[in-house]
Amino acid sequence: MASRAIEAEGLVKEYPGDVRALDGLSFAVEEGTVFGLLGPNGAGKSTAVRILTTLARADEGTATVAGHHVSADAASVRSTIGVVAQRGGADREATARENLRLSGRLHGIRGSELERRIDELLERFGLSEAADRIVRTFSGGMERRLDIGLALVHRPRVLFLDEPTTGLDPEVRADMWQEIERLGRDEGITVLLTTHYLEEADRLAADLAIVDRGRVVASGSPDALKRELQGDAVQVELETELNGARAGLDRLNGLREVTIDGRVLRARADDGARAVPAVLATLDSHGVGVASVTVARPSLDDVYLRYAGRTFGEADQNDHVEANR
Amino acid sequence: MTALAHTRYMTLTHLRQLWRQPWWIAVSLVQPVIWLLLFGALFQSVADLPGFGSDDYITFIAPGIVIMTAFFSAGWTGMGLLEDLDRGVTDRLLTSPISRPALIAGRVTQQTITMIIQSLIMVGIALIAGASFAGGVLGIAGLIGIAALISAAFASLSLAFALVTRQEETLIATLTFLQLPLSFISSTLIAPDLMPSWMEKLANYNPVEWAVEAGRAAALGEGGFDVVVTRAGLLAGFAAVAAWLALKAMEKYQRSL
Numbered sequence: 001m002a003s004r005a006i007e008a009e010g011l012v013k014e015y016p017g018d019v020r021a022l023d024g025l026s027f028a029v030e031e032g033t034v035f036g037l038l039g040p041n042g043a044g045k046s047t048a049v050r051i052l053t054t055l056a057r058a059d060e061g062t063a064t065v066a067g068h069h070v071s072a073d074a075a076s077v078r079s080t081i082g083v084v085a086q087r088g089g090a091d092r093e094a095t096a097r098e099n100l101r102l103s104g105r106l107h108g109i110r111g112s113e114l115e116r117r118i119d120e121l122l123e124r125f126g127l128s129e130a131a132d133r134i135v136r137t138f139s140g141g142m143e144r145r146l147d148i149g150l151a152l153v154h155r156p157r158v159l160f161l162d163e164p165t166t167g168l169d170p171e172v173r174a175d176m177w178q179e180i181e182r183l184g185r186d187e188g189i190t191v192l193l194t195t196h197y198l199e200e201a202d203r204l205a206a207d208l209a210i211v212d213r214g215r216v217v218a219s220g221s222p223d224a225l226k227r228e229l230q231g232d233a234v235q236v237e238l239e240t241e242l243n244g245a246r247a248g249l250d251r252l253n254g255l256r257e258v259t260i261d262g263r264v265l266r267a268r269a270d271d272g273a274r275a276v277p278a279v280l281a282t283l284d285s286h287g288v289g290v291a292s293v294t295v296a297r298p299s300l301d302d303v304y305l306r307y308a309g310r311t312f313g314e315a316d317q318n319d320h321v322e323a324n325r
Numbered sequence: 326m327t328a329l330a331h332t333r334y335m336t337l338t339h340l341r342q343l344w345r346q347p348w349w350i351a352v353s354l355v356q357p358v359i360w361l362l363l364f365g366a367l368f369q370s371v372a373d374l375p376g377f378g379s380d381d382y383i384t385f386i387a388p389g390i391v392i393m394t395a396f397f398s399a400g401w402t403g404m405g406l407l408e409d410l411d412r413g414v415t416d417r418l419l420t421s422p423i424s425r426p427a428l429i430a431g432r433v434t435q436q437t438i439t440m441i442i443q444s445l446i447m448v449g450i451a452l453i454a455g456a457s458f459a460g461g462v463l464g465i466a467g468l469i470g471i472a473a474l475i476s477a478a479f480a481s482l483s484l485a486f487a488l489v490t491r492q493e494e495t496l497i498a499t500l501t502f503l504q505l506p507l508s509f510i511s512s513t514l515i516a517p518d519l520m521p522s523w524m525e526k527l528a529n530y531n532p533v534e535w536a537v538e539a540g541r542a543a544a545l546g547e548g549g550f551d552v553v554v555t556r557a558g559l560l561a562g563f564a565a566v567a568a569w570l571a572l573k574a575m576e577k578y579q580r581s582l
Contacts (some may be wrong), residue, residue, distance in 0.1 A: 050582055053420040054419075055416055055420050055579070055582050078420060078422045081420070083417065083420040083421075085417060085420075087412060087413030087416070088412070088413055089414045089418075090414070091338065091342075091414055092412065093341075094338065094341065098341070103421065105334050106334065106418070107421065107422060108422075150417075
């Protein structure tokens with residue numbers, strides 16, 4: 001129990017207009033790990049972060065961060081966490097150094113200890129040269145690095161990163177990924193990361209929870225989640241109608257969940273490479289022409305499809321309007 | 326202790342933000358001077374009207390303009406907060422151990438300090454323009470104290486309003502709507518005896534009028550010490566209510582998240 005850095009239990013949050021942003025969200029994060037909350041826009045990830053960082057209050061449910069209750073002991077939570085919100089929130093009319101100094105002072109760090117820590121963070125995030133420049137003149141990547149630096153001044157035990165790479169160039173995103181990996185590895189800090197990029201969660205998170213419409217629909221390590229799908233995805237693009245081949249496919253050993261969507265045939269196989277010849281032979285024997293065949297290891301996208309009942313791209317589009325209200 | 330320290334950090338942060346806007350400094354210094362000299366010249370002959378009671382108009386309006394400037398510029402305090410809300414600065418601070426009242430007090434203090442400096446400059450210009458303050462240094466200090474009170478009150482109200490509406494346009498429209506009527510239903514520019522009687526009655530409930538009466542009584546050393554004390558008391562009460570409203574509005578804002 002003591003090794004839980006974050007525990008959320010049955011969190012519910014409703015906003016005026018019958019918007020149920022969280023609908024019984026529960027998850028737990030082990031200390032010293034990078035945990036990902038993955039879901040499309042509007043799934044409730046940011047609402048969860050707002051509650052866990054004491055910014056908002058849950059209507060129902062309880063949560064603790066570093067052992068402190070988020071509403072009963074909000075002050076203790078605030079002094080143990082670092083937060084990088086989606087919108088950042090650095091003072092853009094101040095310099096990087098002034099921003100860091102204010103952050104440190106609000107956490108009760110002062111004098112030479114604070115100045116040392118500021119220099120350390122500026123160095124670490126490659127901002128030493130820009131330390132005394134007004135933040136307004138920073139590039140997107142620089143500002144994001146400063147945001148993370150601001151959240152780390154007081155050496156928090158738990159760091160919240162809400163969509164840390166949204167809106168960044170691919171290049172800058174790759175840098176940011178390295179930075180986040182380094183945080184988890186070198187500092188033993190617990191990181192809660194929200195993202196709507198599947199690849200980001202796959203790469204960074206040791207464990208993750210897939211969130212859809214305010215609930216966790218699946219959780220585990222990315223590998224375990226993919227393993228649960230049992231097998232590779234086989235996709236065949238057909239040139240002609242399936243005719244009577246369907247029954248033959250259903251009888252094939254090691255092939256499951258055969259579905260047909262227009263002229264695209266999808267199935268799961270324990271070993272995709274081995275299943276393909278048999279599939280092709282069956283199709284051929286029924287005179288069905290084949291345009292292409294792909295075999296893919298399961299991706300988080302497949303996991304999402306399986307648990308949320310829709311593809312990730314669809315959910316992201318549909319919920320986008322709502323999220324931007 | 327923490328609340329005071331945090332208020333100091335936030336005040337310095339906001340003062341520095343202003344300091345880095347040379348245009349803002351230029352305009353906010355020049356504007357009251359222009360008012361003082363412009364109104365002084367424009368309404369010069371008002372002092373000749375029977376019943377005005379004074380023939381030295383610049384001396385009469387100088388305290389009024391100081392109060393009017395305090396009240397006008399304090400109204401805009403909410404704009405900076407709206408920008409911070411918009412950029413997520415306020416939310417970031419709310420997840421830190423910052424003392425909540427410091428988020429309000431820092432801006433009010435910055436506004437009031439700025440106001441005191443502006444007032445000193447205006448008093449200096451008025452003296453050069455020929456005004457004479459019979460209340461002496463103490464009277465001028467009294468005027469500036471009163472200006473600080475009304476500045477703190479309207480700065481708090483502006484913050485409360487900004488937190489509740491969260492729209493720049495609404496704040497701008499409301500200020501534009503209120504500023505001139507509140508200034509005209511007062512003796513800022515004209516002796517109370519020359520006001521229509523319904524306006525004079527209405528003015529009794531106008532905090533701007535309280536400040537003008539008290540500020541003028543202090544600076545010109547006329548009207549009696551009790552005018553200064555009673556009006557200052559009313560203003561202090563008004564400022565306290567406004568500060569309370571701003572704190573409540575901050576709580577309301579956080580509950581809406």
